[in-house]
Amino acid sequence: MVKYLGIYIDYDKALLISLINGQVNLKEIHSEIDHSRIKGGARSKQPYGPQDKVSESKKLYRKQNQVSEYFDRLLPHLYGISSLYLFGHGKAKYEFATSLKNNYNFRKLPVSIDNVSNITRNQAIARVRAFFSISDQWQLKKNDILS
Numbered sequence: 001m002v003k004y005l006g007i008y009i010d011y012d013k014a015l016l017i018s019l020i021n022g023q024v025n026l027k028e029i030h031s032e033i034d035h036s037r038i039k040g041g042a043r044s045k046q047p048y049g050p051q052d053k054v055s056e057s058k059k060l061y062r063k064q065n066q067v068s069e070y071f072d073r074l075l076p077h078l079y080g081i082s083s084l085y086l087f088g089h090g091k092a093k094y095e096f097a098t099s100l101k102n103n104y105n106f107r108k109l110p111v112s113i114d115n116v117s118n119i120t121r122n123q124a125i126a127r128v129r130a131f132f133s134i135s136d137q138w139q140l141k142k143n144d145i146l147s
């Protein structure tokens with residue numbers, strides 16, 4: 001059984017499109033990453049008094065942990081797949097590919113990455129089907145040459 005997985009990934013959500021023997025399965029996983037802005041500090045009532053500051057490093061560290069947890073929630077869906085296709089806009093797909101390379105279980109998983117602007121669910125399904133039909137044809141040609 002050949003199982004392919006395409007993931008439209010963003011920092012807000014991931015749309016997992018799996019193809020198992022031609023059947024399409026969809027699963028949407030929302031991230032719980034906090035995208036709020038840092039509120040400004042407070043001034044004391046004394047002139048030239050101390051100012052409360054907001055720690056940007058704590059906010060950045062919290063966001064990095066949330067992204068890491070989000071990627072960890074995607075990993076169980078990758079077991080048993082033959083090939084992975086990551087696409088979307090922004091940097092999330094590159095960060096996820098890097099985290100896969102750092103994970104011992106998925107180090108040898110073939111990953112393809114593509115830039116795509118916002119697309120609908122049906123367009124994402126069509127893109128994954130087209131990508132894996134092309135890679136299947138290439139695999140067949142490669143096997144014919146080697147035989």
